[in-house]
Amino acid sequence: MNASVWADQGVSLSPPRTAVPNEADVVIIGAGYTGLHAARELAKRGRQVAVLEQGNIGDGASGLNFGSAALGVAAPYSSLSKRYGPAFARATAALSTRVLDDFCQFISVEQIKCDLQKTGHLTIALNQRQLTQLARSKATLDELVDNELVLISRQRLKEHLEIDSACGGLFNPNSYAINPVSYLQGLVKLAFRAGAGIFEGIKVQEVNRIGDKLFEVRCDGNTLRSRDVIVCTNGVLLPGFSPSARGIVPINSYLIATEVLSETAARNVGKPVFATAHLVPSYFRLTSDNRLLFGSRKNFAAEPLPSRDTKELVVRMHALLPFTRDLRVTHSWSGKLGFTFNRLPHVGVADGIYYAIGYCGKGIPWSAFCGIAVANLVADGVTPEPPIATPLIRRWFYNGSRGFLHPLSWYCRVVDRLS
Numbered sequence: 215m216n217a218s219v220w221a222d223q224g225v226s227l228s229p230p231r232t233a234v235p236n237e238a239d240v241v242i243i244g245a246g247y248t249g250l251h252a253a254r255e256l257a258k259r260g261r262q263v264a265v266l267e268q269g270n271i272g273d274g275a276s277g278l279n280f281g282s283a284a285l286g287v288a289a290p291y292s293s294l295s296k297r298y299g300p301a302f303a304r305a306t307a308a309l310s311t312r313v314l315d316d317f318c319q320f321i322s323v324e325q326i327k328c329d330l331q332k333t334g335h336l337t338i339a340l341n342q343r344q345l346t347q348l349a350r351s352k353a354t355l356d357e358l359v360d361n362e363l364v365l366i367s368r369q370r371l372k373e374h375l376e377i378d379s380a381c382g383g384l385f386n387p388n389s390y391a392i393n394p395v396s397y398l399q400g401l402v403k404l405a406f407r408a409g410a411g412i413f414e415g416i417k418v419q420e421v422n423r424i425g426d427k428l429f430e431v432r433c434d435g436n437t438l439r440s441r442d443v444i445v446c447t448n449g450v451l452l453p454g455f456s457p458s459a460r461g462i463v464p465i466n467s468y469l470i471a472t473e474v475l476s477e478t479a480a481r482n483v484g485k486p487v488f489a490t491a492h493l494v495p496s497y498f499r500l501t502s503d504n505r506l507l508f509g510s511r512k513n514f515a516a517e518p519l520p521s522r523d524t525k526e527l528v529v530r531m532h533a534l535l536p537f538t539r540d541l542r543v544t545h546s547w548s549g550k551l552g553f554t555f556n557r558l559p560h561v562g563v564a565d566g567i568y569y570a571i572g573y574c575g576k577g578i579p580w581s582a583f584c585g586i587a588v589a590n591l592v593a594d595g596v597t598p599e600p601p602i603a604t605p606l607i608r609r610w611f612y613n614g615s616r617g618f619l620h621p622l623s624w625y626c627r628v629v630d631r632l633s
C-alpha cells in the first residue's frame with residue numbers, strides 16, 4: 215500500500231510526447247501547479263516555453279495533496295505583525311482572501327472539472343487551551359480584516375461531527391476542496407494549449423550562466439539554452455540554487471484513504487474539511503466518492519517508511535474518530551511540502567534565475583497566484599506584492615540537512631501530548 219488515492223482514478227496527466235528543444239525563451243523547472251501556471255501565462259504572451267519535469271507529472275506535491283484550498287498563510291498573523299509590522303500582516307490577510315477568490319474564479323472561468331466545492335473548514339479544539347488559542351487567532355484576524363470566521367461551541371460542533379473529545383472549534387465557511395489531480399490535469403491541458411512544451415523524465419542537474427543574456431540548463435542527456443529560467447520545484451531541493459537549497463526545508467506530509475463509507479457514516483462526517491488545533495494537526499475530509507482522507511505530519515526530519523507511517527496514521531485516526539475502526543484503509547502515501555523560515559510563499563530572482571516556491575502546506579491557492587506572479591515578473595518586470603516578496607531567510611544551521619528538525623518535532627509532540 216504505497217500509492218495515492220488520486221493515482222487510482224485513471225486520470226491521464228502526460229501531454230503528447232515531443233522532442234526536447236535545444237533552445238527556449240524560458241525554461242521552467244518543475245511541472246506542478248506553479249510551473250504550469252507560469253508556463254501558460256508566458257506561452258499566452260508568445261514566449262517559447264519548455265517545462266522540464268524530472269519524473270512524471272503528478273510526482274510532486276501537486277499530484278499527492280489533500281485537496282483543501284483554505285484561506286491564509288502558514289505563518290500566524292501575530293508573528294507576521296511582530297516581524298514585519300501590523301500593516302504587513304494586514305496586507306497578507308487581505309491578499310490571502312484575494313488569492314483564494316482568484317483561484318476559485320480561475321477554475322470556474324476555465325471550466326476545470328476538479329470537484330471544486332465550498333466545504334468550509336472547521337478547526338477542532340480538543341481542550342480548553344486549544345479553544346482559547348483559537349479565540350486568540352480569531353481576535354488577531356478580526357483586527358486585521360473583515361472575515362467570516364465563527365467560534366463554535368461544543369454543542370454546535372456536534373451538529374457538524376459527533377466527536378466526543380472536542381470542546382469547540384473555529385469555523386471558516388469560506389474554504390474549498392478540490393480533486394487535486396483533476397485540477398492538475400486541467401492545468402496541463404491549458405498550458406499545452408497555450409503553446410508551452412512540457413517534457414517528462416528530464417531532470418535538471420545544473421543551471422549555468424553563459425554571457426550576460428543566456429543560461430545553459432544541463433539535464434540528463436539534454437542541454438538547453440534559454441534567456442530566462444524559473445525554478446518551481448517547491449519541496450524538492452534544486453542543488454546549487456541557494457534559494458531552494460538553503461531557503462526551503464522539505465517536510466514530509468502523510469495521508470491515508472479508507473474504503474468508501476456507508477451513506478449514514480458519510481452523512482455524519484458531512485462536507486467540511488476538518489483539522490485539529492494541535493501544533494502538528496491531523497486533518498480529514500470526505501472525497502467526492504465518500505472515502506475518508508486522513509492526514510498528518512510527524513517527526514519533521516523523518517524520511518517516509520510506508521509500513522510504519524501507515525500504522526501511525528491509522529492509530530491517530532482511530533483515536534480521533536473511533537467509528538473508523540471498522541473501516542479498511544486502502545491507500546497510504548506521502549509527499550514533500552516546502553517550508554520557508556518565515557512561513558510565507560516567495561517569488562523572486564537570485565543570480566538572474568527566477569523562483570516561485572515555499573508554500574508551507576498552503577500551495578493549492580498560492581501556487582496559482584505565485585506562478586502567475588513570477589510570469590509577470592519575467593515578462594514585464596512587475597514587482598511581486600510585498601507578502602510574497604520578502605527576502606528568503608537562510609539560517610547558519612541549515613544547508614539542506616534537516617537534523618535541526620528533530621528537537622522541533624520533539625517539542626511539538628510534547629506540547630501536543632500535554633494538551
Ligand SMILES: Cc1cc2nc3c(=O)[nH]c(=O)nc-3n(C[C@H](O)[C@H](O)[C@H](O)COP(=O)(O)OP(=O)(O)OC[C@H]3O[C@@H](n4cnc5c(N)ncnc54)[C@H](O)[C@@H]3O)c2cc1C
Nearest residue numbers: 244246247248268274275276279280282418549576577578
Ligand atoms: C501530502 C500533501 C498534502 C498537501 N495538502 C495540501 C492541502 O490540502 N492544501 C494546500 O493548499 N496544499 C497542500 N499541499 C501542498 C501543495 O500540494 C503544494 O504546495 C503545491 O502542490 C506546490 O506546487 P508546486 O508546483 O510548487 O510544486 P510540486 O507540485 O511539488 O512540483 C514541483 C515539481 O518539480 C519537479 N522537480 C524537482 N526537481 C526537479 C529537477 N531537478 N528537474 C526537473 N524537475 C524537478 C518535481 O518532480 C515536481 O513534480 C500538500 C502537499 C502534500 C505533499
